[in-house]
């Protein structure tokens with residue numbers, strides 16, 4: 001039971017930590033979307049290493065492999081967060097006022113209600 005809880009934590013805790021740490025930065029007018037994205041990735045990797053190292057170096061190799069497998073879920077979660085960041089936060093005025101107008105071939109056509117910027121983002 002304890003191992004299941006451990007695996008559950010490893011599967012999402014690093015991604016959640018990186019989201020919680022970078023979400024307040026959305027309000028900063030000095031940071032570009034790319035900077036927030038990179039910071040989030042750095043926190044994600046650091047948190048992953050902190051979670052995985054004690055598990056991998058422990059005696060139980062089965063749990064070690066399972067932990068590595070479930071840790072991939074973090075990247076799916078972070079990808080979703082990344083998509084939200086680029087399709088909500090305006091690269092011009094840096095407010096979360098973007099609206100998705102159309103999506104085709106993984107390209108999002110975005111419009112900012114606040115500053116009137118039209119922009120495309122390719123996933």
Ligand SMILES: [Zn+2]
Nearest residue numbers: 090093112115
């Ligand atoms: Zn704007």
